[in-house]
Amino acid sequence: MTALSALIRRDIRIALRVGGGALIGVLFFLTVTVLMPFAVGPDLALLTRLGPAILWLGALLASLLTLDRLFMADHEDGSLDLIVMSRTPLELACAAKALAHWLAAGLPLIVATPVLGLLLNLDGTATLAVALTLLAGTPALTFTGMIGAALAVTLHRGGLLLAVLVLPLSIPVLIFGVAASQAAITGPLSFGTPFSILCALSLVSFVVGPFAAAASLRHGLD
Amino acid sequence: MSLIDLANPTRFLALTARVLPWLAGATAILLLIGLYQSAMAPDDYQQGATVKIMFIHVPNAWLSMFVWGIMSVASLGTLVWRHPLADVAAKTAAPIGAAFTFLALVTGSLWGRPMWGTYWEWDARLTSVLILFLMYLGLIALWRAVEDPSRAARAAAVLTLVGAINIPIIKFSVDWWNTLHQPASVIRMGGPTLDNAFLIPLLVMAIAFSLLFITLHLAAMRNEILRRRVRSLQMMQANQKAA
Numbered sequence: 001m002t003a004l005s006a007l008i009r010r011d012i013r014i015a016l017r018v019g020g021g022a023l024i025g026v027l028f029f030l031t032v033t034v035l036m037p038f039a040v041g042p043d044l045a046l047l048t049r050l051g052p053a054i055l056w057l058g059a060l061l062a063s064l065l066t067l068d069r070l071f072m073a074d075h076e077d078g079s080l081d082l083i084v085m086s087r088t089p090l091e092l093a094c095a096a097k098a099l100a101h102w103l104a105a106g107l108p109l110i111v112a113t114p115v116l117g118l119l120l121n122l123d124g125t126a127t128l129a130v131a132l133t134l135l136a137g138t139p140a141l142t143f144t145g146m147i148g149a150a151l152a153v154t155l156h157r158g159g160l161l162l163a164v165l166v167l168p169l170s171i172p173v174l175i176f177g178v179a180a181s182q183a184a185i186t187g188p189l190s191f192g193t194p195f196s197i198l199c200a201l202s203l204v205s206f207v208v209g210p211f212a213a214a215a216s217l218r219h220g221l222d
Numbered sequence: 223m224s225l226i227d228l229a230n231p232t233r234f235l236a237l238t239a240r241v242l243p244w245l246a247g248a249t250a251i252l253l254l255i256g257l258y259q260s261a262m263a264p265d266d267y268q269q270g271a272t273v274k275i276m277f278i279h280v281p282n283a284w285l286s287m288f289v290w291g292i293m294s295v296a297s298l299g300t301l302v303w304r305h306p307l308a309d310v311a312a313k314t315a316a317p318i319g320a321a322f323t324f325l326a327l328v329t330g331s332l333w334g335r336p337m338w339g340t341y342w343e344w345d346a347r348l349t350s351v352l353i354l355f356l357m358y359l360g361l362i363a364l365w366r367a368v369e370d371p372s373r374a375a376r377a378a379a380v381l382t383l384v385g386a387i388n389i390p391i392i393k394f395s396v397d398w399w400n401t402l403h404q405p406a407s408v409i410r411m412g413g414p415t416l417d418n419a420f421l422i423p424l425l426v427m428a429i430a431f432s433l434l435f436i437t438l439h440l441a442a443m444r445n446e447i448l449r450r451r452v453r454s455l456q457m458m459q460a461n462q463k464a465a
Contacts, residue, residue, distance in 0.1 A: 144384075147380070147381075147384055150380075151364070151377045151380060151381060154373070154376075154377060155364075155367060155368050155373070155374070155377055157367050157368070161363060161364065161367055164359075164360045164363055165360045165363075165364065165381060168353050168356050168357050168360065168388075168392070169384070169385075169388050169392075171353060171392055171395065171396070172388075172391050172392055172394075172395035175395045175396070175398070175399045176395065176398075179398075179399065197398075201391070204391070208384065208387055212380055212383070212384050215301065215380050216376070216377060216380040219301065219376040219377075219379075219380070220373065220376055220377055
């Protein structure tokens with residue numbers, strides 16, 4: 001347990017320090033959201049309608065872009081080999097790393113959501129709904145994305161290949177995240193149904209993600 | 223004769239060399255019978271002659287999912303049993319599966335044109351098959367990203383198994399998304415009420431396409447084994463020259 005909490009604390013500290021790059025995700029999120037009105041026009045009513053979708057897409061892409069940092073830096077300086085060889089089960093170590101990554105790179109996105117909601121003319125309940133769905137959904141993005149990050153690090157490839165592999169897997173999260181936000185804003189559906197499915201997706205990814213990532217690290221590293 | 227005996231590539235090549243002509247012949251005969259029966263099948267009272275697209279479309283759609291299942295079993299073979307031919311089977315199945323998925327999409331959209339008035343409809347089934355197609359392409363991209371086949375094999379095996387878990391989840395979410403955004407406006411044939419005049423040709427075509435897949439897959443596996451032998455011979459030659 002102490003090993004895992006030490007791992008989490010170490011990862012968060014590295015991510016927040018100079019060269020960590022966790023907060024670049026928030027900057028990217030902001031930039032993508034600012035770009036959208038240029039593409040669809042500054043029509044406030046239209047932006048209100050598209051707002052949740054824009055925020056969800058922005059958060060999805062931002063969390064995808066920071067993913068290849070998850071194992072790459074540790075692989076470069078050799079600490080990933082130590083983690084693989086250590087007595088802590090690799091599945092738990094992977095889960096701890098993903099949790100740390102989500103705390104450092106995923107939570108800031110949710111904190112930034114209310115500000116970006118203002119830019120998209122979303123009212124209080126809508127912003128709250130989007131922030132809540134992001135809180136429930138982004139862990140699933142991180143934990144499924146971790147599988148792609150583990151594959152990419154064993155193959156010494158990243159970037160576009162990672163995106164191509166991970167994006168189709170994140171479709172369910174996107175569907176239920178946007179659906180829950182829309183349900184809270186306009187109805188006719190209740191907010192609870194898609195939101196609980198979103199939570200279920202996150203829980204499933206907690207189970208599947210660490211095992212698949214650990215399998216690919218164990219078989220792939222040499 | 224068990225799976226372990228086939229672990230020897232030479233024995234596999236010898237066996238498949240004997241089996242393949244029979245398989246190819248059976249495939250051709252069944253395809254001819256199926257196509258003839260499909261052509262002779264009566265027109266649908268609503269859809270007219272376009273209903274015959276179904277005899278090509280449905281077997282392709284079945285196989286698009288069946289091939290992923292085959293690849294998942296082969297991936298288990300790579301990761302768990304370390305069967306030497308498992309990664310050959312997984313690698314060669316991917317392009318064939320992608321081709322079946324692509325054909326299912328194309329025939330579906332051609333069928334959609336007279337039925338729905340548009341080539342593409344964000345219908346739940348079409349959309350989830352499109353995502354399946356994207357996943358096949360991602361898998362092929364993964365295979366092609368790495369030179370060392372055994373290294374690529376283990377990565378692709380993990381991705382295939384994750385995909386096997388995720389495909390039902392994606393299918394379910396797309397269905398849900400579709401019913402939310404678009405009321406059911408699509409006229410389709412009721413599944414179990416399919417008349418025998420349609421059902422028999424459809425089954426024949428399904429068996430014919432499955433045989434076609436097995437034939438193509440075995441032939442592709444032979445090619446892959448030979449390609450790997452050529453590659454290692456070339457590397458040996460290059461080493462000798464260097465030495």
